[in-house]
Amino acid sequence: MIAINFPAPDFKIVNEAGKELIFDRFRKKYVVLTPEEWVRQNFLNYLVKTLLYPQSLIGIEKEILLGEMKKRFDIVIYNREMQPWMLVECKEMNVPLSQQTLEQVVRYNMVIPAAFLTITNGVNTFCCTYSSGQQWRFLEELPGYPERS
Numbered sequence: 772m773i774a775i776n777f778p779a780p781d782f783k784i785v786n787e788a789g790k791e792l793i794f795d796r797f798r799k800k801y802v803v804l805t806p807e808e809w810v811r812q813n814f815l816n817y818l819v820k821t822l823l824y825p826q827s828l829i830g831i832e833k834e835i836l837l838g839e840m841k842k843r844f845d846i847v848i849y850n851r852e853m854q855p856w857m858l859v860e861c862k863e864m865n866v867p868l869s870q871q872t873l874e875q876v877v878r879y880n881m882v883i884p885a886a887f888l889t890i891t892n893g894v895n896t897f898c899c900t901y902s903s904g905q906q907w908r909f910l911e912e913l914p915g916y917p918e919r920s
Contacts, residue, residue: 773896773912777813778820797831806863810893811845814861824848824916835882844879850917857887857898857914864893873897877907887914 783794792801818824828849846859860876868890876888889898899907
């Protein structure tokens with residue numbers, strides 16, 4: 772498990788028609804503030820402010836096809852050549868991360884191959900990559916963003 776020290780939140784939150792909305796600076800719009808969205812926004816904040824991942828190379832809620840099913844993954848971080856480098860699946864804080872959560876992001880990785888797969892619920896975070904012999908290897912920390920691919 773990877774320990775994450777999230778930066779202090781500096782989000783713009785508004786109430787509109789009885790719903791709490793948070794400004795997503797990546798999508799440049801207000802979105803409904805669900806428990807999963809809270810985790811996603813805090814994790815994005817950590818990637819950009821603490822790990823210094825380039826905000827311009829991060830995609831949010833991109834749609835993919837798994838067979839005939841349309842799915843959306845939470846976060847993709849691209850390398851400088853605009854190839855997927857890391858996929859991130861977020862769950863709300865009270866949802867335990869399980870084998871099923873990892874299998875979900877592995878399925879997404881079959882469609883969008885990335886070097887790193889990360890799952891987080893804001894409390895627990897795991898990141899893995901392929902090691903030799905096509906085995907997943909869990910990392911002790913999130914990788915630094917590559918200057919070159």
